[in-house]
Amino acid sequence: MLLVKFLRDNKEEAKSGLRKRGFTENDLNLIDEVIDIDDRRKKIQFELDGVLSNIKSLSADIGTLYKTGKVPEANSKKAEVATFKTESERLQRDLKMAQDDLFERLLNIPNIPHNSVPSGTTEEDNEIHRNWTQELPILDASAKPHWELAEEFDIIDFPLGVKITGAGFPVFKGKGARLQRGLINFFLDRATSAGYLEIIPPLVVNEDSARGTGQIPDKEGQMYHIEKDELYLIPTAEVPVTNIYRDVILKESDFPIKMTGYTPCFRREAGAYGKDVRGLNRVHQFDKVEIVQIEHPDNSYDTLMSMLDHVQGLLKELELPYRILKLCGGDLGSASAITYDFEVYSAAQRKWLEVSSVSNFETYQSNRLKLRYKGSDQKNHLAHTLNGSALALARIVAALLENNQTSEGIRIPKAIVPYVGFDLLN
């Protein structure tokens, strides 16, 4: 959520930013509406404070009058309070309405894209930030997609997942499970040696947390909801990990805060059936190691670049062809100011698969989280939050299986051999 003050002070900048997301001139009226409502809110607040102040001092008078036995005077003051009271109740209702109205509209305004974000409406408009410089691997005609390889080597069982749970819940077995576990450890080790604090968070969160990082209301339908207990299965570790700092006021010397966490991620993917859902391409439960940073606004873009480097380093070690896209305005998540997607090339499918998404949310999340720091001016300011996948597993496994298939079996990249305990999967 953006601050009204920001919209007020940077109206034109906000508008041109939202145009990149495909906002029409008509949509942009929202900004002026918000400012108008906020003006009304301020006015009501001012009046209400005055009325409350009167009630307060009259009540104090009544107290002393009673103490000195002046009951009739006290009673007449009580009558006076009654009229103020009616007025304060009215103003309180008005204030609540203005606040709710304001909040509602503010929720519908996405983050303002960073200056460098290209405008555009679809993924076609995404900009290639860094491209794989080598030739893409070309497999011969007999090459198999990962779901066939998985069945052949009996390492991932899709029908079994259907039996136990439903579509999109694969079962990893034997060397498949071992590969999965090895990759998780590999990613966590790389993150912790880069200075991230390892966290094992709850996999289920309450409504406040889901709201804090913006899953509610933006992506509510994406989460599994446990209605009986009003809890949500996490769609990413970002939610519980970032919420560690909900309602916190940091010192400037606390920056940067770096955390990493491995969790399974649960996504309903409602409406995604039919397209790109084969095998591991899109599943309801997958494993992911996430990196999260909380930064001073002055440093958050340097930090973003260091996170990009971190993720790139992982892909290099995995020897996978990758490319980095800078998302265009229309493809950007609503909370994000800038997002870089990492895709790996899955050679048998001849498809690019998204395996990481690294974003700077600037103050959009911290505003809802009430995550602040005390600046050198002794005032509180919103911190910047950033996060990225490092990395999302299911699709990495898909690319690994496809790209590394040989007549003897699946070759395991050197960097992770120590983690999985074998160099050939057969």
Added chain:
RNA sequence: GGAAGAGUGGCAGAGCUGGUUGAAUGCACCGGUCUUGAAAACCGGCGUGCGGGAAACCGUACCGGGGGUUCGAAUCCCUCCUCUUCCGCCA
């Protein structure tokens, strides 16, 4: 799941027979005096949101969350949440 008790500022801990209590006191923290330096001692400062103001500062709200009683509530009532102890169950 059942019973009892408790939730106050960064922490500890008063207040809780309703009335200048946003809240005593101690610790921590920040600034200053003193000191070669440090410690100690002493002096001063020290919550958050909203609104007004150029600012100093002022108004208002907040004592787990929400609601109620009252002219007035941290203090009384209802409800929810959390924690502690005891019983039950259990990896």
